[in-house]
Amino acid sequence: MARLKLDNAPRLPSPSYWRKLRGDIRKDWDLYIALLPGIAFLLLFKYTPMYGIVIAFQDFNIFSGIGDSPWVGFEHFERLFQSPKFAQVFWNTFMISVLKIVLLFPLPIVLAILLNELTKMWFKRPVQTIIYMPHFLSWVIVSGLFMDLLSVNGGLVNRIIEWMGGEPIKFFLDNSFFRWLLVSTAGWKEAGWGTIVYLAALSSIDPQLYEAAKIDGANKFKQILHITLPGLVPVILLMFILRLGSILEAGTEQILVMYNPVVYNVSDVIGTYVYRTGLGEQNYSFASAVGLFESVVGFVLIVGGNYISRRFLNRGIW
Amino acid sequence: MERQWITARRTRSAIRMSVGERIFHVFNYLFFALVSWTTLFPFLNLLAKSLSSEEAVMSGSVSLFPVDIQFGTYLYVLSDSQFMRAFLVSVTIALAGTALGLLMTALAAYPLSKPRLRGRKFFILMYVFTMLFSGGLIPTYLLMQRLNLVDTLWVLFLPSMISVFNMLIIKNYFESLPEELEESAKMDGASNLTILFRITVPLSLPVFATIALFYAVGFWNDYFASMIYINTSELKPLQLYLKELLVHSNITYQDGGHVTNVDAVMNTTPQAIQAASILVATLPILLVYPFLQKYFVKGVLIGSVKG
Numbered sequence: 001m002a003r004l005k006l007d008n009a010p011r012l013p014s015p016s017y018w019r020k021l022r023g024d025i026r027k028d029w030d031l032y033i034a035l036l037p038g039i040a041f042l043l044l045f046k047y048t049p050m051y052g053i054v055i056a057f058q059d060f061n062i063f064s065g066i067g068d069s070p071w072v073g074f075e076h077f078e079r080l081f082q083s084p085k086f087a088q089v090f091w092n093t094f095m096i097s098v099l100k101i102v103l104l105f106p107l108p109i110v111l112a113i114l115l116n117e118l119t120k121m122w123f124k125r126p127v128q129t130i131i132y133m134p135h136f137l138s139w140v141i142v143s144g145l146f147m148d149l150l151s152v153n154g155g156l157v158n159r160i161i162e163w164m165g166g167e168p169i170k171f172f173l174d175n176s177f178f179r180w181l182l183v184s185t186a187g188w189k190e191a192g193w194g195t196i197v198y199l200a201a202l203s204s205i206d207p208q209l210y211e212a213a214k215i216d217g218a219n220k221f222k223q224i225l226h227i228t229l230p231g232l233v234p235v236i237l238l239m240f241i242l243r244l245g246s247i248l249e250a251g252t253e254q255i256l257v258m259y260n261p262v263v264y265n266v267s268d269v270i271g272t273y274v275y276r277t278g279l280g281e282q283n284y285s286f287a288s289a290v291g292l293f294e295s296v297v298g299f300v301l302i303v304g305g306n307y308i309s310r311r312f313l314n315r316g317i318w
Numbered sequence: 319m320e321r322q323w324i325t326a327r328r329t330r331s332a333i334r335m336s337v338g339e340r341i342f343h344v345f346n347y348l349f350f351a352l353v354s355w356t357t358l359f360p361f362l363n364l365l366a367k368s369l370s371s372e373e374a375v376m377s378g379s380v381s382l383f384p385v386d387i388q389f390g391t392y393l394y395v396l397s398d399s400q401f402m403r404a405f406l407v408s409v410t411i412a413l414a415g416t417a418l419g420l421l422m423t424a425l426a427a428y429p430l431s432k433p434r435l436r437g438r439k440f441f442i443l444m445y446v447f448t449m450l451f452s453g454g455l456i457p458t459y460l461l462m463q464r465l466n467l468v469d470t471l472w473v474l475f476l477p478s479m480i481s482v483f484n485m486l487i488i489k490n491y492f493e494s495l496p497e498e499l500e501e502s503a504k505m506d507g508a509s510n511l512t513i514l515f516r517i518t519v520p521l522s523l524p525v526f527a528t529i530a531l532f533y534a535v536g537f538w539n540d541y542f543a544s545m546i547y548i549n550t551s552e553l554k555p556l557q558l559y560l561k562e563l564l565v566h567s568n569i570t571y572q573d574g575g576h577v578t579n580v581d582a583v584m585n586t587t588p589q590a591i592q593a594a595s596i597l598v599a600t601l602p603i604l605l606v607y608p609f610l611q612k613y614f615v616k617g618v619l620i621g622s623v624k625g
Contacts, residue, residue, distance in 0.1 A: 021436055024434070024436055025436075028432075028434070028435070028510060030509050030510045030511045031428070031429045031432060031435060031510045032429065032435075033511075034425045034426075034428055034429050034510070034511065034514070035426070035429045035430075035435075035441065037422055037425055037426070038422065038425060038426030038445075038480060038485075039441070039444070041422065041426075041479060041480050042444060042445065042448060042480075045458075045461075045476070045477045046448040046452070046453070047448075048453070048461050049452065049453025049454065049457040049458040049461050050451070050452070050453040050457070051453075051457075052453050052456075052457025052458070052460055052461060053453055053454065053457055055456070055457065055460070062460075062463075111353075114346055114349065114350070115350070117342075117343070117346055118346065118347065118350065120347075123347065123350070126354070127350045127353070127354050128611075128615075129608055129611055130354045130357050130358060131353060131354065131357055132611070133357065133604075133607065134357060136535050136539075136603050136607050137539070137600060137603065138538075138539030138540070138541060138557050139539075139541070140539075140541050140557045140558075140560050140561045140564065141539075141557075141560070141596055141599065141600055143564070144560065144564045144592065144596045145360040145361070145364060145596065146360065147564060148360070148363070148364055148367065148589070148592070148593065148596075149360050149363060151589075153376055153378070153589070154375050154376050154377060154378035154379075154380070154589070155378070156363060156378075156381055158378075159378045188356070188357070192353075192357065196615065219336065219338065219339065220338075220339050220342055245450065252542075253541075253542050256542070256545075257541070257561055257565065260565075271455075274454070274455050274456065275455065275546075278455060278456040278459070279455075279456075279459060279546060284456050284460065287455070287456045288454060288456040288457060291454030291455055291456055291457075292454060294454070295451055295452055295453075295454055298450075298451075299450050299451045302450055303450070318446075
């Protein structure tokens with residue numbers, strides 16, 4: 001992504017600029033027309049909701065609309081930050097996200113490095129086909145698969161537990177297991193697909209480096225440590241910054257399918273909370289405030305992460 | 319000749335590989351066999367359950383192979399009018415959404431792939447910004463309400479016609495095509511849009527196959543939008559239908575008969591039927607995906623590595 005040049009202070013365009021612009025538009029008129037549907041789409045479906053955020057600072061009433069609803073300033077945010085419920089929801093979001101980052105972020109990197117060592121194509125190709133596949137399944141299907149596997153009535157996992165002399169576990173209704181269930185099913189679904197980006201980066205590492213290392217007597221492990229990993233660092237960094245931006249999006253679509261009132265206290269995250277308070281209880285303004293909090297934190301983290309990365313490592317996503 | 323070359327290569331690699339490396343390789347192959355097995359197992363288990371009798375499923379005697387084999391569950395699912403209606407809704411959304419999405423995305427990507435376009439950086443920033451920040455669920459919902467799109471099928475694909483991520487992949491792919499093609503077509507008097515649809519798109523089929531798959535899977539798998547916007551049961555797509563089927567009945571199963579949810583009492587679908595429904599709903603993806611794999615690996619690489 002190109003970086004915007006900001007060193008030129010804004011100047012009023014000279015008349016010749018307009019003439020050139022008009023010439024360009026006349027010459028490439030259909031190119032500019034092709035631009036319009038996309039821009040219209042963005043303005044209507046993406047930027048209008050951004051304007052709609054103002055209801056977080058109003059006492060929004062559906063009949064008065066945005067224009068006539070009374071302004072309340074930061075009242076909803078004050079309520080939000082004092083609410084013990086929100087504190088719990090925030091903590092759940094944070095915990096689930098951190099668990100997912102710590103356990104699942106390194107997984108595709110490891111898998112990709114190991115996958116790269118498979119030399120027999122008749123084995124590697126089918127493995128790739130199989131491990132990419134869960135990415136293409138919906139959360140409804142994935143949770144259906146695991147509900148089935150972990151069920152108390154004839155689920156295979158509980159049968160093994162019973163066979164080994166244990167008590168069956170109600171995984172989906174157990175507060176001490178539910179977060180692990182979220183993390184492991186997310187790993188099952190996305191870890192294989194996540195390798196694609198790293199495999200691409202691996203294929204662009206110069207094979208001569210490995211040849212040279214071999215001549216110098218470096219074994220496989222040393223080659224991975226000194227050539228493969230350093231070669232992956234830019235991509236890892238990029239993926240990490242992107243991942244950081246969604247730290248408060250702990251997997252709403254996943255949780256909405258998998259959770260139930262019994263495990264709300266460990267699994268209710270910002271996204272599910274917004275859904276229930278906003279659309280369920282029609283607390284539009286309050287829920288928008290919660291949503292805005294999530295968006296702003298995500299934005300700050302991704303822009304900040306990128307800034308730090310550019311500043312100290314000279315690399316960034318833009 | 320070829321044979322000789324192969325044996326030569328073999329002996330060379332055999333000499334080069336130390337004992338430690340050979341052990342590593344063996345474990346690596348075993349590891350990936352295990353990973354693949356873990357990925358496939360839930361499916362095979364589900365397939366076996368869908369083909370077994372309900373008694374066998376409930377008693378827990380089904381793992382990899384069906385017990386008391388029967389096909390009645392599939393007949394039941396395929397003749398269930400609610401299931402089939404939901405299936406048709408999903409097919410409609412996926413087809414309409416993918417077709418419109420590809421058209422809109424290609425149109426958006428093409429001008430942005432031309433460095434000569436005025437304000438190109440601004441327009442790209444306009445797209446990218448929507449990836450970093452969004453209005454959020456509630457303002458979006460209220461907008462759909464204002465546009466009278468709530469409880470219509472339109473709302474399931476119009477707001478997600480252009481995925482910025484996909485647009486950037488296509489844009490990067492277009493940029494990687496040689497410029498000479500455009501120049502020679504320009505000489506022949508072709509307009510930009512003619513060049514796009516006659517030359518650029520046909521040359522970009524791998525990336526379009528990839529993006530088509532992404533859109534189709536996205537529309538097919540979406541349950542969230544329909545859960546928010548759709549109330550009429552005739553308009554519910556397959557994933558939402560399945561979600562209601564699975565979630566309601568599984569709460570009782572998980573609880574081993576202790577009912578925690580009132581809905582659950584009324585909605586207990588036999589497990590074999592649930593299993594068959596899940597498999598039928600997954601089938602379209604499983605049929606299409608392996609054929610497109612060679613394209614999407616290439617397509618994603620070109621798009622994402624440069625982006």
